[in-house]
Amino acid sequence: MWRRVASLSALISSTSNRCFLDQVAYRMSTCKLFSSEVKENPLTLKDLFITFVLGGPGSGKGTQCAKIVETFGYVHLSAGELLRREIASNSEYGSMILNTIKDGKIVPSEMTVRLIQKEMELSNNHKFLIDGFPRNEENRIAFETIIGADPDIVLFFNCPEEEMVKRVLNRNQGRVDDNIETIKKRLKVFKASNLLVVDYYSDKGKLFEIDATGTEEEIFERVRPVFAAFQV
Numbered sequence: 001m002w003r004r005v006a007s008l009s010a011l012i013s014s015t016s017n018r019c020f021l022d023q024v025a026y027r028m029s030t031c032k033l034f035s036s037e038v039k040e041n042p043l044t045l046k047d048l049f050i051t052f053v054l055g056g057p058g059s060g061k062g063t064q065c066a067k068i069v070e071t072f073g074y075v076h077l078s079a080g081e082l083l084r085r086e087i088a089s090n091s092e093y094g095s096m097i098l099n100t101i102k103d104g105k106i107v108p109s110e111m112t113v114r115l116i117q118k119e120m121e122l123s124n125n126h127k128f129l130i131d132g133f134p135r136n137e138e139n140r141i142a143f144e145t146i147i148g149a150d151p152d153i154v155l156f157f158n159c160p161e162e163e164m165v166k167r168v169l170n171r172n173q174g175r176v177d178d179n180i181e182t183i184k185k186r187l188k189v190f191k192a193s194n195l196l197v198v199d200y201y202s203d204k205g206k207l208f209e210i211d212a213t214g215t216e217e218e219i220f221e222r223v224r225p226v227f228a229a230f231q232v
C-alpha cells in the first residue's frame, strides 16, 4: 500500500493535472483505511526479498534459518522470538502475549506485524527470513497491508506430528509453550489456520515444500538449492 501511495505522490508532482490528483490524495488521506498509512515508508527504498518460513511447532524452522543466514546472508526474524522479547521487555502487552503463547493461540496481527516492521526498518540488509509468520489469513493480510509487500518465496517444512512433538519436548530451552498440553493446542491451530496460508501460497506458485525429516544437515541440503536459485 505504501508503495502505491508513494508512486501516487510521484505522479502528483510530475503531472499537469494537479487539481484532480490533489483531490484524490486528499480523499485517500481522509479515508480510515489510508489515514495511518500516508507517510514515508523507509522499506520502499529497499529492494526487498522476503521469505516466509512456515511449518508446525518443532519442524525445525529456527534451526534451518540459522543455516540459511550463515550460508546466504539473510536476516532472520522469528515472529515468536520477537513476541518473547516483547514479554521480556515488560511491555504493556507482555501479559496478553504471554497468556496467548501459553494457550497456543495467535497474537493479534497488528502487534506482530509492527514488531516485524520495526526490525525490517532497522536492518541494513534487504533479504529477510520471516520465521513462523503468517500463521493465519488475518496475519497474511495484515502484513500485506502494513508492510505493503508480499513474500517472494515461501518455505514450508513438512514434518510428521510425532516427530515435531518429540523435538519440542526435547528442546529444553525453558519455553513456556514446550509442554504437552500447549503443544496439542499449537498443533490444532497449525492444522486449522497455518495450513490455509500454506495452501494460499501454493496456489500462487510461491511455495517450496521441504521434507523436514532426517538430520539437520540432510534437510539443509534440500533447502540449499532453493536459495542458490535466488541469488539476490
Ligand SMILES: Nc1ncnc2c1ncn2[C@@H]1O[C@H](COP(=O)(O)OP(=O)(O)OP(=O)(O)O)[C@@H](O)[C@H]1O
Pocket: 055, 056, 057, 058, 059, 060, 061, 062, 063, 064, 080, 132, 167, 168, 170, 171, 172, 212, 213, 214, 215, 216, 219
Ligand atoms: N533435523 C532434526 N532432527 C532432530 N532434532 C532437530 C532437527 N532440527 C531441529 N531439531 C531440534 O528440534 C527442536 C525444534 O527445532 P526448532 O526450534 O528449529 O523448530 P521450530 O520449527 O523453530 O519450532 P517452533 O515453531 O516451536 O519455534 C530444537 O531443539 C532443535 O535443536
Ligand SMILES: O=c1ccn([C@@H]2O[C@H](COP(=O)(O)O)[C@@H](O)[C@H]2O)c(=O)[nH]1
Pocket: 057, 078, 079, 080, 081, 083, 100, 101, 102, 104, 105, 106, 107, 108, 112, 131, 132, 133, 134, 135, 139, 177, 186
Ligand atoms: O506470528 C506469530 C508467531 C508466533 N505467535 C505465538 O508465539 C508462539 C511461539 O511461536 P514460535 O514460532 O513457535 O516461536 C506461537 O505458538 C504463538 O502463540 C503468534 O501469535 N504469532
Ligand SMILES: [Mg+2]
Pocket: 061, 062, 078, 080, 132
Ligand atoms: Mg522457532
